[in-house]
Amino acid sequence: MEKIQHFINGEFVASVDGKTFENINPATDEVISEVCEGGRQDVHNAVTAAKTAFSTWGKTTPAERAKVMNRIADLIEERQEELALLETKDTGKPFSLSRHLDIPRAAYNFRFFADFVKGLSTECFEMEGVALNYALRRPAGVAALISPWNLPLLLLTWKVAPCLAAGDTCVIKPAELTPTTATKLAEICKEAGLPDGVLNIVHGFGPDSAGAYLTEHPDVDLISLTGETTTGKAIMQSAASTLKKLSFELGGKNPNIVFADADIDDVIETTIRSSFSNQGEVCLCGSRIYVERPLYDTFVERLVERAQALQVGDPMDESTNVGALISREHLHRVEGFVQRAVEQGGRILTGGKRPAHMGKGCYLEPTIIVDVNESCEIVQQEVFGPVITIQPFDTEEEVLAAANNTRYGLSGTIWTTDLKKAHRVAGQLEAGIIWINSWFLRDLRTPFGGMKESGIGREGGVHSFEFFSELKNVCVKF
Numbered sequence: 001m002e003k004i005q006h007f008i009n010g011e012f013v014a015s016v017d018g019k020t021f022e023n024i025n026p027a028t029d030e031v032i033s034e035v036c037e038g039g040r041q042d043v044h045n046a047v048t049a050a051k052t053a054f055s056t057w058g059k060t061t062p063a064e065r066a067k068v069m070n071r072i073a074d075l076i077e078e079r080q081e082e083l084a085l086l087e088t089k090d091t092g093k094p095f096s097l098s099r100h101l102d103i104p105r106a107a108y109n110f111r112f113f114a115d116f117v118k119g120l121s122t123e124c125f126e127m128e129g130v131a132l133n134y135a136l137r138r139p140a141g142v143a144a145l146i147s148p149w150n151l152p153l154l155l156l157t158w159k160v161a162p163c164l165a166a167g168d169t170c171v172i173k174p175a176e177l178t179p180t181t182a183t184k185l186a187e188i189c190k191e192a193g194l195p196d197g198v199l200n201i202v203h204g205f206g207p208d209s210a211g212a213y214l215t216e217h218p219d220v221d222l223i224s225l226t227g228e229t230t231t232g233k234a235i236m237q238s239a240a241s242t243l244k245k246l247s248f249e250l251g252g253k254n255p256n257i258v259f260a261d262a263d264i265d266d267v268i269e270t271t272i273r274s275s276f277s278n279q280g281e282v283c284l285c286g287s288r289i290y291v292e293r294p295l296y297d298t299f300v301e302r303l304v305e306r307a308q309a310l311q312v313g314d315p316m317d318e319s320t321n322v323g324a325l326i327s328r329e330h331l332h333r334v335e336g337f338v339q340r341a342v343e344q345g346g347r348i349l350t351g352g353k354r355p356a357h358m359g360k361g362c363y364l365e366p367t368i369i370v371d372v373n374e375s376c377e378i379v380q381q382e383v384f385g386p387v388i389t390i391q392p393f394d395t396e397e398e399v400l401a402a403a404n405n406t407r408y409g410l411s412g413t414i415w416t417t418d419l420k421k422a423h424r425v426a427g428q429l430e431a432g433i434i435w436i437n438s439w440f441l442r443d444l445r446t447p448f449g450g451m452k453e454s455g456i457g458r459e460g461g462v463h464s465f466e467f468f469s470e471l472k473n474v475c476v477k478f
């Protein structure tokens with residue numbers, strides 16, 4: 001069985017205290033690797049290596065950093081099949097998704113930020129006849145990068161790439177359920193010529209473990225987390241004593257608003273993707289579907305029919321649309337939400353159970369629930385699984401009030417052929433990312449992030465550099 005080690009100062013090492021934990025493939029229930037469990041000393045060693053490396057990496061030019069990053073992208077592409085297979089074994093997601101989305105996007109993250117950093121500008125303001133102000137951009141220091149399990153390499157590289165491009169060094173704490181591709185990234189970075197200590201990895205758990213030790217370490221200057229809202233709250237507390245800079249991408253309970261004039265074929269196909277892609281384990285998945293009453297019955301009938309046609313099963317089978325959920329614990333959690341939704345009056349139109357043909361593994365059929373209202377737990381809490389609700393609405397005001405009636409504010413989609421209405425609703429939806437007649441279209445230059453309890457700050461393009469660098473203003477008197 002493979003042993004997954006920490007990566008500290010350019011070397012793969014075991015935990016100082018020798019502790020390990022098991023990594024399980026959720027599609028087969030098999031133990032696939034033994035992972036080193038980081039403790040306080042491992043975290044300290046990694047942070048020290050990152051701090052030392054910062055003194056040289058932080059002084060390299062953007063062009064020098066871009067060269068290494070493009071090499072990293074090349075190597076990810078060369079190892080695409082291997083990385084996709086490992087990602088699928090860790091997560092249970094369809095191999096086709098790992099191969100066509102997760103891994104290519106991870107490579108692209110490096111290429112994108114390598115290009116972007118070379119063209120970055122700063123500000124310059126003249127106080128006419130008096131003085132000139134110009135801003136200098138400088139790396140911010142040692143970053144803690146804490147990533148989730150749902151799109152492991154894609155989301156991790158979305159942090160690592162701008163971090164390295166900005167001239168920062170980092171300590172990564174991958175999600176404990178998906179440690180493998182992060183470790184392969186370390187191999188790739190070494191081969192690409194990234195200097196020792198610039199990128200370090202400590203595996204382990206969150207609270208009272210490697211994650212917490214990292215976020216409270218005094219030599220960590222900034223923390224970028226993608227994870228649950230409760231995790232963001234815990235990290236904010238532990239970061240407070242040394243006032244670290246924070247960037248949080250957190251949970252969502254995203255509304256899809258479908259007006260009666262929407263293109264029904266388009267909306268059905270996209271809603272199937274936005275509801276059940278990656279088993280619904282995408283922060284941007286729409287899980288609350290609001291449909292204008294004249295279209296409601298047709299929409300429900302057609303969506304149920306399409307959901308029932310999805311193939312749930314072996315992630316390695318090319319025809320599989322929905323793979324396994326990330327773990328048995330998570331499967332039970334999602335089933336608990338479904339059960340309580342029914343207890344609160346919800347009616348399951350399809351799904352709600354494990355597929356009969358799958359013996360082993362953490363599978364759940366795509367699940368559609370109706371007859372719920374705004375106070376139901378299933379409408380308020382993030383499930384992070386293949387479970388959606390559909391509710392009818394009569395007016396624009398009514399649907400906006402319902403859509404905004406949540407502590408989350410990550411994303412939302414609006415379906416209508418009336419562009420005036422689309423812009424009006426987009427302006428009033430309380431979410432950081434809005435799609436009109438589409439979903440998951442991502443231009444990496446645009447701001448990405450959530451409002452309310454879905455996050456702090458924005459990632460993407462210049463916004464990533466606003467986090468990963470410091471600006472200092474220089475004022476020169478004429």
Ligand code: NAD
Binds near residue numbers: 150229235410
């Ligand atoms: P999680 O919060 O449980 O874990 C995320 C990471 O944080 C893991 O590496 C974990 O070990 C670490 N962690 C947990 N508690 C910690 C603590 N107290 N201190 C330091 N580190 C800690 O999230 P998850 O279950 O891995 O991922 C699913 C969640 O992530 C969902 O809520 C989802 O919406 C969210 N997510 C958000 C986005 C986004 O862009 N907004 C993207 C993907 C996932």
